[in-house]
Amino acid sequence: MNMKELFVLLLMSHITTPVKHSLKYILTATSGVSNLPEFMGAATVDEVQIGYCDSNIKVAEPKQDWMKKLIKDDPQHLEWYLLKCSETQQVFRANIDGLRQRLNQTGGVHILQKMNGCEWDEETGEVVGFNQYGYDGEDFITLDLQALTWVAPVPQAVITKLRWNTEKARLEHNKYFYIHKCPEWLKKYVKYGRRFLQRTDRPSVSLLQKSSSSPVSCFATGFYPNKAVLFWRKGGDDLHDNVEEGQILPNPDGTFQKSSDLDLSSVRPEDWGKYECVFQLDGLNDDIITKLDQSGIRTNSVPVPPSEFPVGPVVGGVVGLLLLTACICGLLIWRRRVHGYQRGLEVDTELE
Incomplete structure (x- = not known):
């Protein structure tokens, strides 16, 4: 048995392979891109887009029938997403302007992204949270939930890391959201969308x-x-x-x-x-x-x-089909990926 066959055998084993689910929020602000909204946001469950908003349509739209049913049963859910979409637009607009000024970028195309959320292992109950920013296609700053500290992979982000690491209340809020609130929502989404998410479609x-x-x-x-x-x-x-x-x-x-x-x-x-x-x-x-x-x-x-x-x-690995969905946008622009309604997808302060 070669390595490919062994991998596939492990992949196909429903008994030993953990059932993992993910909830991701992909937020994108653009500057100098004429054919795109200045801000786009998408939510995905198991890599399937469940919601979308941008600065042009100014509404939060559910993208799956089962998500529409969830919102019908819980209207506050849509209201929360609409509020966060509006708030985050303003913050991201300030963030990308601040970064351009700090890095002496007077023109050109610039893209700021945030990808955060959680993964939940339905079999073991293990939860893993993540929160990271990317700028112009590269990692910018990442939250280490284990150490509860921000990590700067590039020198340009050190200023942000030092300031954000002093904000202890915000760090604790991040920990609560990604370890408790995010998986709570993810479990709810999986419950509503189980039939859709567990189907098998031949290509x-x-x-x-x-x-x-x-x-x-x-x-x-x-x-x-x-x-x-x-x-x-x-x-x-x-x-x-x-x-x-x-x-x-x-x-x-x-x-x-x-x-x-x-x-x-x-x-x-x-x-x-x-x-x-x-x-x-x-x-x-x-x-x-x-x-x-x-x-x-x-x-x-x-x-x-x-x-x-x-x-x-078609997309050529960078921008291309961003007009289709912010979900696809998030997956393609960010070249180096990681692996109540009071708060939740937190609105971050400026990246100064």
């Missing part, structure tokens, strides 16, 4: 090629959950050379997509039949295998329907 798998000299991309879209493996195989052996694996990315409808590119420039045409793309998904007992066949490859001369077009190549 559509296609072979795509930009031109005859380009790599062949095996593209799987529309699958759920996001615990999936996509890889190339030759004669039964996994391929690692000449393969570029893409990340799992969210689709606007709550499903996911993933691609894996194979460079065939050194492969003889008569050997193509030895290659195949393999997709494996948690919840599916059978592999989805797509043989490499010239007649089955979609190229520019064979248009791909919009619903089957990959997000990854």
Whole structure:
């Protein structure tokens, strides 16, 4: 048994694999980007967007039917999100202006993000909280909940770290929210959305090629959950050379997509039949295998329907499809990710 098969075996084991859930808030402020709102906020559960707001629409919108039912049962929930969206817009606008001034940035495109939330292991009860900021695509400042202190990975954030570490009441509030309040809400969301979150959706798998000299991309879209493996195989052996694996990315409808590119420039045409793309998904007992066949490859001369077009190549890894959702925005701009209603998603003071 090779390492790939062992990983998949562990992935597919419902008995031994813990059931983990996550609640994430992704907040984004932009400067110098004409086609985007100045502020966007998204909430996700298990990487599925459940809510969205921005400075243009000025309302908080639930994005899943089960979230709409939760809000119908508890209207204060939507009111809280609307209030926080409005408050956070003002704070983030001041934050990004302050950072530009401090770093002597007079123009250009700048992006400030905050990603915070918690993970909950339904089997063990373990809770892990996180809260971090990114600026212009790089980590800026992160909260270490174990030590209850802020950590600055870049010199520009040291001033902020020193000041925020003196605010003991705020640190304690962070600890309470991420260890107690956040998982309480997450459990509630999982309860309402369990049927949706625990379903299994098979993907559509296609072979795509930009031109005859380009790599062949095996593209799987529309699958759920996001615990999936996509890889190339030759004669039964996994391929690692000449393969570029893409990340799992969210689709606007709550499903996911993933691609894996194979460079065939050194492969003889008569050997193509030895290659195949393999997709494996948690919840599916059978592999989805797509043989490499010239007649089955979609190229520019064979248009791909919009619903089957990959997000990854379009966005180019930086801004791209930010207009789709702030959720996708958060996942793509931030290149280095971590792994009552009185307070909650706290509004932070300025990053001075």
